[in-house]
Amino acid sequence: SSRNTYGFKRAEIIAALINSILLFITLTYIFYEAVQRLFHPQEVISIIMLPVAIVGLLGNFFSAAILFRESQKSINLKSTFLHIVIDTISSVIVIAGGLIIRYTGWYYIDPILSLIVIIFVLKEGFAIFREVVHILMQGTPTDIDLAQIKSRLESLPGVVNIHHVHIWSLNENERFSEFHVLINCQSLNDMDQLRDQINRVLQDEYHINHSTIQFEGKNCSFTNI
Ligand SMILES: [Zn+2]
Ligand SMILES: [Zn+2]
CATH class of the missing domain: 1.20.1510.10 (Cation efflux protein transmembrane domain)
Incomplete structure (x- = not known):
């Protein structure tokens, strides 16, 4: 509700x-x-x-x-x-x-x-x-290794780094995550694809079904996007 x-x-x-x-x-x-x-x-x-x-x-x-x-x-x-x-x-x-x-x-x-x-x-x-x-206490699920998940996501093409990561469980079946992704300059379309890819990895490999992702492109000029 x-x-x-x-x-x-x-x-x-x-x-x-x-x-x-x-x-x-x-x-x-x-x-x-x-x-x-x-x-x-x-x-x-x-x-x-x-x-x-x-x-x-x-x-x-x-x-x-x-x-x-x-x-x-x-x-x-x-x-x-x-x-x-x-x-x-x-x-x-x-x-x-x-x-x-x-x-x-x-x-x-x-x-x-x-x-x-x-x-x-x-x-x-x-x-x-x-x-x-x-x-x-919103603790990180015990079977999840924060450092491992970070390097897994950083291995995706286009991702520079992952930071400000929070992962928690609502109950033992529903997991949430929230983090920032620093990316190479990309078009909005590429960014959408990257987000889908990240969500797929989180769901399939870590059973995290709700994620809030904030993209950052520090060196991007507006003409690129
Ligand atoms: Zn925070
Ligand atoms: Zn950030």
């Missing part, structure tokens, strides 16, 4: 940010619980609860399976997926831990398993959090 020319694509990134913060809160809670149980071991599940826990586990497992493919597409779904994975693994721990404790009496298995899961999820969650913050 004209009021939100970037659409609501950033909303998804903000949702992912909230999601990963919720993830950290959940992890803190699980950590607290695990430490409690480490010092005050207890039977985590009674045999009556077992069917309920198994149904919960199956539900989580199917949600995770359905979301897995989708989760590759967006950072928000990735963090939602991670959340469901935690729930699934937690159910497994509750069930397995409950059974192991029941038959071996080894109470420490449950908190130890929980702590292992926390370490794993914390690593994943932190990676998502970093990516989201990087996007919100």
Whole structure:
């Protein structure tokens, strides 16, 4: 819309940010619980609860399976997926831990398993959090090498140099760039062709689909153009 020319694509990134913060809160809670149980071991599940826990586990497992493919597409779904994975693994721990404790009496298995899961999820969650913050800070997309892109564009015929380069992401699919191009004197027609060529390189090789290019011809006299 004209009021939100970037659409609501950033909303998804903000949702992912909230999601990963919720993830950290959940992890803190699980950590607290695990430490409690480490010092005050207890039977985590009674045999009556077992069917309920198994149904919960199956539900989580199917949600995770359905979301897995989708989760590759967006950072928000990735963090939602991670959340469901935690729930699934937690159910497994509750069930397995409950059974192991029941038959071996080894109470420490449950908190130890929980702590292992926390370490794993914390690593994943932190990676998502970093990516989201990087996007919100208008950081250069992590797979883009600014110096490399500059020399690639400077290799195009007619380009003297590229400077004042900014590249950022709106979300993980939409990338923007803005830069100045110093050119040899050319006709306006040549300049249009060069701009098309630059845009093609940016789209095909770097997946940058919106670019603002400012041409400069310092040594040009007006009679040339
Ligand atoms: Zn600037
Ligand atoms: Zn300039």
